[in-house]
Amino acid sequence: MGRFRRESHVFRTRDVLREDYQPESLEERGEKLDEYATALQPIIDGNQPDNIFLYGPTGVGKTAATHQLLTELRSDAQAYDDIDVQLVELNCTGLTSSYQVASNLVNEFRNPDHQLTSVEVDRDPIPETGYPQKRLMRELRKDLESVGGTIAIVLDEIDHIGSDDDILYELPRARKTYDLDAKLGIIGISNDYSFRDQLGARVIDTLCEEEITFPPYDATQLTAILEKRAEQAFHDDVETTAAVRLAAAYAARDRGSARQALDILRKAGDLAKREASENTGGAVAVDEAHVEEANQLVEQQQVLEGIRSLTQHAKLTLLTICAIEAREESPERTRVIHDEYQQVALANGYDPLKRRRIHDHLSNLDLNGILSQVDVSNGRGNKNYYELDISLESVFQVFEETASELEVQPIREHAVRKGLV
């Protein structure tokens, strides 16, 4: 008997609950789809498209809506010979400058998988760094020219480029500047409401001709979405009603993200499955306990992922906080944290960084939800104080499993003695 066996107790098609699964039609977003479609209408009419800016938190259907509508748009456009719609999509995750967006965009144009229909673009991809900026823009212009027709450029997660918004200024007016025949429509997608305000006024005017906001899903909507998916994902005799409701509630309370809700439900299904294969027989159900555990696992996983990707000094900073936490002295002010950090760094064989930098690391860790800033304004001054926002246990766990070669044990032992772990 092998270790792996195909079991079919719980899932029918588990993939339906995965993030990359694209349902035939987006649930619970009817109005938004209409609004969005209206904004795209000029393309079909053969007019210069409006630039569109979408915003809303992660997992509320922005990207899914875009995929769905553009696919429809493209196939509907084939009915008319006088329009030739080309789509270029770029996920800007990890791209932090206009330069990088531009170079990736060029490579997107040159990506042969993309079957841009009028394929005159078959130049070699360009390097992501090394070219002077002017040269890069020249390449981009050439590509736009040779693709021609109506070009819809989707820039997903555009907020990652931060304050360097030159490309967002250039792109919408490329048609004028370069005297292009092609019609350009930019669709920017952002997770961050405040991103819009960071943009220069000149960019907002052009980029945000049409703005569509995707609000978070509420518990009712999430329940409806999950019910639909659960029906496909699980076998008919698997009871999931309670689980669905709870998973929806968790996700709604947190960020209103469908992705998160699906993650929880999928994980809960995995747990139920494991349980089912342990004690064979009996009715199978994904119940509330499964969801509860799954919720914690999902949360934990996100945090762990966050910790793994930290730089050494960020880890040292985190370790310092742990040491303070282990002595039950948290929250503590940055000044004191830095003092102690210096010792921690030296003890681990690193040159300590200056205070300003630790400052940044701390607020970064805060942003990642690993630490939280506490306002200690009870009487005395209200400087920034930091404390750990997750369990000591889970931090130690990552440190140990990633073999980061940091001195964790003494701190852990201290915490154990204090009964904190």
Added chain:
DNA sequence: GATCCACAGGAAATAGTGGCTT
């Protein structure tokens, strides 16, 4: 109430890395 101090966080400078062009 004027002055002082600690701190948060912005801006610019610097160092080190690695790719491209000639």
Added chain:
DNA sequence: AAGCCACTATTTCCTGTGGATC
């Protein structure tokens, strides 16, 4: 190989703020 070019992490310098002090 020299001279650009861009990127990231970090340091240096600096300003505004709000409580603390006299």
